[in-house]
Amino acid sequence: MVLFGLGxxxxxxxxxxxxxAVLSEERFLRRIGLGRSNDEAPVFGQDQNTTKSKVVQLIGAVQTLLRSMLI
Incomplete structure (x- = not known):
């Protein structure tokens, strides 16, 4: 018996x-430090591919993709 199938x-x-997709940036993401802001742009010599920045980009991409599918 398969308890965890493809379905x-x-x-x-x-x-x-x-x-x-339903996470609110104003209510939740900024509170835990995952909101997008302009003042956190990487400066010279700073790594821009941190795990936090990748998570923020992934959340933004998923939200943008699902918004574009509704239009």
């Missing part, structure tokens, strides 16, 4: 994508 895996992935 459940697809369902879990879909729910996680939905959870990322």
């Amino acid at each position: 459940r895996l697809f369902y879990v992935i879909l729910l996680l994508i939905n959870a990322v």
Whole structure:
């Protein structure tokens, strides 16, 4: 008996994508330090590919993609 099949895996992935899509930047993401702001741009010599910046970019990309699918 398979407890965790492809159907459940697809369902879990879909729910996680939905959870990322509905996160509010003003209410939640800025509070935990994951909001996009202009003053946090990398300066000379600073690594711009940190894990935090990649997570922020991923959240923004998912939200933009799902917004564009609704139009």
